[in-house]
Amino acid sequence: MMVAKPAYLFDRDREWAALSRFANDPRPLATLGIVSGRRRQGKTFLLSALTERVGGWYFAATEATKEESLRLFGAAIGEQTGSGPLRFDDWEQAIRHVLQLATGKPSTLVIDEFPYLIKSAPDLPSLLQRELDAPAQARHGGMLRLVLCGSAMSIMGRLLAGTAPLRGRAGLELIVHPLSYRDAAGFWGISDPKLALLVNAVVGGTPAYRRQFVRDDAPADLADYDDWICRTVLEPTTPLFREARYLLAEEPDIRDLGIYHSVLAAVALGNRTSGGIAGYVGRKSPEIVHPISVLEDAGLLRREPDAFAANRSQYRIIEPLVVFYHAIMRSTWTRLELGHARDVWKESQQKFLSQVVGPHFEQVCRAYATVTPIAGQSPAEVCAGSVHDPTTRQQIRVDVVVFGDSPPGRPRRVLALGEAKWGKTMGLRHVERLDRAKELIEAKGFDAADARLMCFSGAGFDEELRARATGDGRVLLVGSDHLYD
Numbered sequence: 001m002m003v004a005k006p007a008y009l010f011d012r013d014r015e016w017a018a019l020s021r022f023a024n025d026p027r028p029l030a031t032l033g034i035v036s037g038r039r040r041q042g043k044t045f046l047l048s049a050l051t052e053r054v055g056g057w058y059f060a061a062t063e064a065t066k067e068e069s070l071r072l073f074g075a076a077i078g079e080q081t082g083s084g085p086l087r088f089d090d091w092e093q094a095i096r097h098v099l100q101l102a103t104g105k106p107s108t109l110v111i112d113e114f115p116y117l118i119k120s121a122p123d124l125p126s127l128l129q130r131e132l133d134a135p136a137q138a139r140h141g142g143m144l145r146l147v148l149c150g151s152a153m154s155i156m157g158r159l160l161a162g163t164a165p166l167r168g169r170a171g172l173e174l175i176v177h178p179l180s181y182r183d184a185a186g187f188w189g190i191s192d193p194k195l196a197l198l199v200n201a202v203v204g205g206t207p208a209y210r211r212q213f214v215r216d217d218a219p220a221d222l223a224d225y226d227d228w229i230c231r232t233v234l235e236p237t238t239p240l241f242r243e244a245r246y247l248l249a250e251e252p253d254i255r256d257l258g259i260y261h262s263v264l265a266a267v268a269l270g271n272r273t274s275g276g277i278a279g280y281v282g283r284k285s286p287e288i289v290h291p292i293s294v295l296e297d298a299g300l301l302r303r304e305p306d307a308f309a310a311n312r313s314q315y316r317i318i319e320p321l322v323v324f325y326h327a328i329m330r331s332t333w334t335r336l337e338l339g340h341a342r343d344v345w346k347e348s349q350q351k352f353l354s355q356v357v358g359p360h361f362e363q364v365c366r367a368y369a370t371v372t373p374i375a376g377q378s379p380a381e382v383c384a385g386s387v388h389d390p391t392t393r394q395q396i397r398v399d400v401v402v403f404g405d406s407p408p409g410r411p412r413r414v415l416a417l418g419e420a421k422w423g424k425t426m427g428l429r430h431v432e433r434l435d436r437a438k439e440l441i442e443a444k445g446f447d448a449a450d451a452r453l454m455c456f457s458g459a460g461f462d463e464e465l466r467a468r469a470t471g472d473g474r475v476l477l478v479g480s481d482h483l484y485d
Contacts, residue, residue, distance in 0.1 A: 056108030179205030244325030307385025
């Protein structure tokens with residue numbers, strides 16, 4: 001049975017539907033659900049609303065000893081069930097008590113910030129596994145819907161991995177992602193596509209960055225954007241000012257912050273291969289394997305393979321605010337703390353456009369292509385890639401490569417090749433460059449005969465290119481307004 005989503009919850013229809021189905025699962029067995037996602041995405045808001053709607057129980061763990069955590073858990077459950085404070089000697093007793101409460105009908109218990117409990121009670125996942133598997137809970141018809149939630153992505157990811165005790169026990173595994181660029185525009189109340197993209201390039205789709213962190217201060221229009229940057233993200237008295245630093249410090253698997261900040265800085269400044277990162281950081285490539293792996297597990301860094309060469313890949317920072325911090329704020333931190341935001345911002349315009357907005361615009365264009373049919377066909381995969389031109393002895397970078405489904409044993413089919421330019425008016429030379437890339441990848445064995453050539457621009461297209469697109473159905477022009485249609 002679907003539970004009506006509260007009107008105050010923005011978007012999250014898919015997540016709400018999954019949680020609603022889980023909470024109302026009629027089967028007479030206790031069931032485990034795992035909810036994770038980086039901080040500030042609204043997990044607590046979502047799960048609190050769920051427990052209110054289904055009449056469940058909610059407990060938010062804190063950093064505490066095992067004994068204090070048990071005391072706080074007993075007090076919370078006792079208050080919400082009306083029995084008064086409960087005393088538990090250990091987690092085994094606490095779990096069994098809650099299982100016995102959930103009989104006769106599905107009952108939901110949310111344990112938020114579960115990694116805090118694991119820190120003081122490492123055996124808790126094993127205890128949960130034993131109780132969920134126990135024949136007694138099946139005999140007694142336990143119908144507990146237990147949701148474990150956490151923001152420490154590396155820890156939450158390990159709960160169901162490999163030989164972990166809870167592997168195979170979960171009936172729900174939900175990751176709460178940031179809002180898409182389109183949904184983020186709606187959440188911020190921005191209808192101008194250029195302004196929406198500029199805001200998204202800095203704060204991404206994290207809901208808390210609008211509500212709590214800047215107290216609903218959104219730029220009124222493009223003319224207000226520079227002032228908005230200076231009074232929010234570059235203003236030392238706002239929580240957003242230090243947020244990029246805290247995102248790293250809050251991850252429990254990260255000890256030496258210096259090396260991790262350096263790796264992120266390398267990527268933000270354009271060093272996106274493992275060799276480029278190692279060179280920037282001043283370490284040998286094997287020495288940065290672990291930091292990169294930890295940042296991937298933490299949901300801050302992503303390895304993206306090259307579309308045309310399986311042995312090549314680049315890394316991308318997932319959180320836009322982290323890119324903005326390393327490209328603009330980190331090197332000017334002292335000046336910003338002293339209140340020189342406007343001077344710093346004025347001096348940083350070129351870096352902002354090339355290192356923040358440009359790469360973000362490319363990513364948004366790939367996101368657009370992922371959900372946009374090409375010649376009536378749905379994309380199977382969208383990525384970026386580079387192909388070597390032996391004539392010029394240079395690499396042609398293709399910002400958007402759209403693959404379609406290919407029959408087994410057949411060459412991989414390319415539906416479209418695209419180039420993205422935020423601040424440049426695009427012309428015929430950009431189409432010619434894509435055409436050359438198309439010839440080269442066909443020579444490499446890809447099926448690109450019918451590939452469309454897509455030009456993405458935030459600044460528009462010249463008359464020659466518009467005329468070419470009008471007369472040539474292969475050429476598609478996508479402006480910033482199309483991205484938000």
